[in-house]
Amino acid sequence: MSSYAAPLRDLRFVLEELLEHRSLRLPEYQELSEELVTAIIEEASRLAGEVWAPLNRRGDEQGCRLENGEVHTPTGFAEAYRAFAEGGWNGIGSDPAHGGQGLPEVVASAVQEMWHSANMALALCPLLTAGAVEALAQHGSEELKSRYLEKLISGEWTGTMNLTEPQAGSDLSMVRTRAVPEDAHYRLSGQKIFITWGEHDCADNIIHLVLARLPDAAEGNRGISLFLVPKFLVDEQGRLGKRNDVSCVSLEHKLGIHGSPTCVLSFGEHEGAIGYLVGEPGRGLQHMFTMMNAARHKVGIQGIGVAERAYQQARAYAAERVQGRTPEARGGRPAVLSEHYDVRRMLLSMRARLESLRALALLSASEMDHARHASTEDERQRAQQRADLYTPVVKAFSTDQAVDITSLGIQVHGGMGYIEETGAAQYLRDARIAPIYEGTNGIQALDLAGRKIYRDGGAVLSGVLDEVAACADALTAEAQLADLGVSLHQGVVDLRRAVAIVLARGDDSDALQALATPLLALTGHVLCAWQMGRAALIAQTALVTGDDEAFYRAKLASADFVLRQWLPIGRAQLAAIEANPGVLDEAW
Amino acid sequence: MSSYAAPLRDLRFVLEELLEHRSLRLPEYQELSEELVTAIIEEASRLAGEVWAPLNRRGDEQGCRLENGEVHTPTGFAEAYRAFAEGGWNGIGSDPAHGGQGLPEVVASAVQEMWHSANMALALCPLLTAGAVEALAQHGSEELKSRYLEKLISGEWTGTMNLTEPQAGSDLSMVRTRAVPEDAHYRLSGQKIFITWGEHDCADNIIHLVLARLPDAAEGNRGISLFLVPKFLVDEQGRLGKRNDVSCVSLEHKLGIHGSPTCVLSFGEHEGAIGYLVGEPGRGLQHMFTMMNAARHKVGIQGIGVAERAYQQARAYAAERVQGRTPEARGGRPAVLSEHYDVRRMLLSMRARLESLRALALLSASEMDHARHASTEDERQRAQQRADLYTPVVKAFSTDQAVDITSLGIQVHGGMGYIEETGAAQYLRDARIAPIYEGTNGIQALDLAGRKIYRDGGAVLSGVLDEVAACADALTAEAQLADLGVSLHQGVVDLRRAVAIVLARGDDSDALQALATPLLALTGHVLCAWQMGRAALIAQTALVTGDDEAFYRAKLASADFVLRQWLPIGRAQLAAIEANPGVLDEAW
Structure with a gap:
């Protein structure tokens, strides 16, 4: 059976180094220390790894039963859920006025990834509760709130x-x-x-x-x-x-x-x-969208979570399974799978994409924190606009990638991956729902193309792309990272070109639909590449001081993969964006 | 429940127009008329659609049972298999000396696609039998052959x-x-x-x-x-x-x-x-590879078959399911899914890729026919080299695409796609084995990069690329297809560049492994685009005469998609091929 250990080092890298704990510098969180955040994440990782993760296969095998109108969840789920609620994890992002922990969204998101890695089916329960909390807190009467909110936040209900x-x-x-x-x-x-x-x-x-x-x-x-x-x-x-x-x-x-x-x-x-x-x-629809927007971000996190679990299992299997030999140049001795470069390619592809998706999802969460708590209206509005722009990308791009990453996890296992007892297949089966619910990924793409780009003339995205371009310049200025900078810059050029096409065609909703999904993919690629470009700059600097060298070297390899091997595939979406939508006119 | 109707029109297009029935012009097949081939294909489509296809869901639900050493297959499978054997379908490609029908591989392949669409699980039984027949016919003693071959070919065993x-x-x-x-x-x-x-x-x-x-x-x-x-x-x-x-x-x-x-x-x-x-x-290994090479081609066909079924079900669902409205410009009335351009994009992506994969797989089968039966040794050798080159591509590229296409089929269904009773999910679950067995797709990629390209200095592929380039020129010369020609030509340039990298790095087996999978993807994209480029030229001419206009217009749309939207994604693999394999050096 596969075990799960939360990617604490990478989560800390994103929170501390990539985001520089910017949410903690908001007045709202001035009493929250970096040390406390670390302690919280480590504590969550124990519950996720020790209590939730071991139930994951059993939950898949047993499933749920309906008898006389009662639903029986898999053995152990009720206890695991109660341990979670009693630990205060359900309300970590909720308002302290109603018993929540009031932690920043960026911290809550980091923790949520762990629940989805450990046990995606069980983690859906608090995901839905959080949506109900959000809708009730924002739109419910004082009476409804006083009667229901506290117990929803505690997880008792x-x-x-x-x-x-x-x-x-x-x-x-x-x-x-x-x-x-x-x-x-x-x-x-x-x-x-x-x-x-x-x-x-x-x-x-x-x-x-x-x-x-x-x-x-x-x-x-x-x-x-x-x-x-x-x-x-x-x-x-x-x-x-x-x-x-x-x-x-x-x-x-x-x-x-x-x-x-x-x-x-x-x-x-x-x-x-x-x-x-x-x-x-x-x-009702507007109020429900309050729930759905928060839930969309969380479903993106879910995709990352289940794909991380698939990656961990594939990596562990590849490190153990002896198959074939190393090349003669490396001794020609019996080799484990992860010594073969085709397998390494699969593992790096899984890890690098995950790291970039995680960085983007947590960036988006940090914008949500600023949208709520930044000091000035201008800052709050700017952060809200960015969170709104990122949300459909985090939802759709993370979940599409999760399907691909979990499928690759099966492939690493060879024939064993197709056997249910191995567990690798479950991750693909679980992940496959995420591009569908909380608004299909096609709906997310329309939201991005129409409401988030066309409606403001591309202004918010253009501001983001200015920062991406600055990151590309910074990379280009570093001799060892210059190629990454060149590649990132090309991504910016392509996405700007795509935005121009959206603006030119946006009045025609058929034409917008025709390009929306490839546009979302291109946007996801460029935003992820941006985060890994920033990560590369940090890693390059860190290597000079020499601490934790293995981590930063691996991070540079991930960044190299994302910027130089994966981003070009995203850029190739431009061809579909530029295509004449008339090719879709025929009757089906 | 989804029904299945074999894509007879497209199969005939590939056999008659794209391949110009070139296998039928071999001396071996001089008594086989085009009319007879059509009759055979239509007859097979009835058994597949009426007998095998209705059992597909039940086979998935019931599965197989082992009791006291006996395996019980799903209800109806034994009868359906016997109807197949008694109809003479098991041995349609086998030697008439042992009771086979002796039909060309290209016809047998066209028919095989139907069995896999109708019922992939059941179709595996004759797929394996065919491998045994091949090994026995080529390597068995006369005594073994006389005792076993006839009943294996008839399908009685x-x-x-x-x-x-x-x-x-x-x-x-x-x-x-x-x-x-x-x-x-x-x-x-x-x-x-x-x-x-x-x-x-x-x-x-x-x-x-x-x-x-x-x-x-x-x-x-x-x-x-x-x-x-x-x-x-x-x-x-x-x-x-x-x-x-x-x-x-x-x-x-x-x-x-x-x-x-x-x-x-x-x-x-x-x-x-x-x-x-x-x-x-x-x-033993060499003899077994006789079986595996034939089986690899068949597994590629299998991927196409299961993906075709997924496409048919998605298209039927999208044509029925009312959801949302058309844009105001198109009346703002209630719409079925397939009126939405994002859904059309998914359907076209499924269909166009399938058509291109089918064309490549049947081209490869026709090379096998020429490898066996062409008049001169030179012709036979040239055809064998091409079949050898195409086989790993047909196996791996078709099955990787099958996983993606069947997954997209789920997405077209929205939430219903995730419910097992709908049947869409089964196609993904079934398809997922195909990139694994008969040599994982990673193994296929190594075969392509090492044995099929590096070993002969890229000569065979280079000859093929000369023909692809000629096709690109022909497209460029047609005003309405010129953009397709430009795109195809870029694909040729990129694949030639990739071959040069293989030749430069081929001594280092780690470096070859690192680029093998992206190389196979690029090769598959270019070969598929070539076939669709040829299809576009034929369709453009056919439209002048005006018969069957809907088919040829749809074919042009498929070709446009493959050459202008899909090929660029394949070309983006060049970045991974060019990447420094050192990025994979870190310990895993």
Whole structure:
């Protein structure tokens, strides 16, 4: 069985050296020391490695069972979840006013990666709860907040997002679930599908956030409101009352994340499920997007997490498995897999991409911290714009890469990778959901091309690219890194050209759709290469002082791979961006 | 449930227009008419679509069971296999002297694609039998041939390849299974793993071809011999006798191809399994490679087959599923998925790549036909060299692409793609084995870089590239295809540069390993683009006459995608080929 050890050295490199702990310099976090952050990360790594990770295979094998409306999660999941909640991990990024730890998003993100590496199926539970917390904190009434928020933040209760219906997937304007007013609450009826952790045995209550329509609601998006529907009703003293009229009628049989119950939830089969309006009527979609934006970033982190686990297992296997011999020039003796250069190429490709994706995801998290807590409105706005720009890239690019990296992890194992007991295949099966949920990666690409680039004339991205170009110049000025600088500079040129095409074609939504996915890939490549360019500069300097030489040499190899071997593949997306969208006109 | 209709129009395009039925002009096939080939392909498509395809999901769900040493395949598999054997499909490419149909490899390959689309797990059974037939026909004694070959060719009996042992995967020099001479036969003992269709209930006998060592054998590769070990002994009249001492001791629990029993076979647990030497002692590996080379081509076809099925299902789903609306410019009305340009991009990417891979695989098959039957030794040798060059590319590039295409098929389905009942996920799970078995794709890349390019100084590939360049010139001369020609020409330049690097570094096997996989990808891209360039020229001419306009317009769109959007991604592999292999030197 594969073990998991959190990549503490690389996480610290990103937080301390690449980001220079910039979130800790915000006034909000002045009492948080670097030492405390390190201690937190190390503590989390123990729970992840020792408690969550060993359950990962079992969760896949056992899956979840639905019996008499009760969902039984895999053996050990409930205890592992409770250990997590009792350790205070659920609310580490949440508001201290409601019992959260109030840590910066960048630290919370670093910790979240570990949960997803250790046990992606179980980690989905707090991921969804965090979305519910966010929506409730921002849009819920004081009464709803006082009754529900604290227990959601502590993890004593968990949360869900109820969006999808059989006829309403990516297009939520088709939602049909109804909410009828009654006294101080509403009665909901309808069916929701694909509800992650919609029913389970790991917590005492489950708080569903549900999109539904009021009786007199307009058609389309503007007729949708957001409701809170608890599994067990909660009285004014916070005590659990009777079971609400919501039930799990079936579990999906999925490719992966078997330990995560994906439920069909039926609301109001009897008297109607009691629900409470969250925020304003008709603004349900906007309120839900509050949850989804945070969740999108977290799904990107999830992709990194599961791919990191796949990498660790592949690396360990390659270091042990004897197969073939070294070349005669290296002695012609029996060799382990990782002595073969084709295998090293696979391992470096996995590691280097992961390091670059991690750096980008944590950069994005640090912008979220600044968007909330920077001293001036200008700084907050600038940071928010950058976080908004990065979010679809972190979600889609990290998860697309996660599918590829976990697949490569299978390949490193050869035939053993195809045998389920090895565990390598599970990572691919688990990872494959991430490009789909929380908005498919195609939706992320449209968001990037339309809302994040076209709408502001490319201004925010252009500002970022100025910094990327400066990084390229700094690399070019270092003799040993000059080639990396040249390559990064070419990436900047290509992405600027792509932006010009977006601006020229943006009025035509078909043309924008046709280029959106390759545009997102190119953007992801350039942003990742930027982070690795910065990492190379730091590593080059660190090697002069000589501490931790192996780490910095490996970091330089990763940077070399990302900038000189991987970025060109991203740049090749420009051809698809430049292509005439008319090639897609034929009827299908 | 998804249905399957063989891509008859495209298969005919490749056979008739792209290859101009060149195999049929060989003297060997002078009695075979184009009409008969068409009739054969249409007949096969009925069996594949009506009998094999409906069993595909059930095979995945039921899998195989081992009970008291007997393997039970999924319900319906035995009948479907018998219908196939009785229809004469098993031996369509085999020697008529032993009851085969003696059809050209290019026709057999076209038909094989259908079996793999319809039911990849079941299609593996005849794929392995074909390997056994090949090895026996080329290396077996007359007695062995007369006793076993006819029933293997008819499909009444099936064949297996027994190479892998727990300690001997890609490196077969580590094989430990022993063969001790006794009278006119040998007694074998040892354990073999990953034996596809090693035991089953679809045929009366199973003929195992087994790598083992004689008692006095040398260590390493030269000590390995090839043996034939029947499940039931066969007497001189061809009647089945007693059970041989070989048994299935367990079935692997795999990511996919659940309908294909992957066995651990134990030879000689009691008195020793009776086996017969095939070919010369100590030349077992060479003889086995006879099987593997044919099987490698077939595994490439398999990748195309399973990806074609994934494409058909994605296209059908996208044409039905209503989600979102068309842009206002196109009416702003409810739209099916395939009206969205991001979905069209995915569908075109799947289709165009498939068409190009199919064209390359059938080109390679036609070279095999010429290698066997061309009139002059020169022609035969030239064709063999080309088939040898193409084989690792067809195997590895088609199967790597199959993994990506089947994964994209899931993405087209959105959330439904992740639900097993939809069937889309099965194609990815099934496809994922193909880059691993019959020599991992890394092994294929080493074969290409070392044996197929470095060893002859790049001469054979250079000859091919001259033809690719001529195709690029022809495209450039057509005003409407000129951009495609420019792109193809750039591909030629890049691949020539890559060959120069191989020749410069080829003495250093580490350096060759470091670039082998990107080299194979670039080669695959250029060869596929060449085929689509030729297809574009044909389609452009056909459009003038005006018949079947929709097909040729779609073909032009596929060619445009392959040459202008996909080839640049292949060309970007040059950066990895040029990279300093020293970046891989660090210890792992």
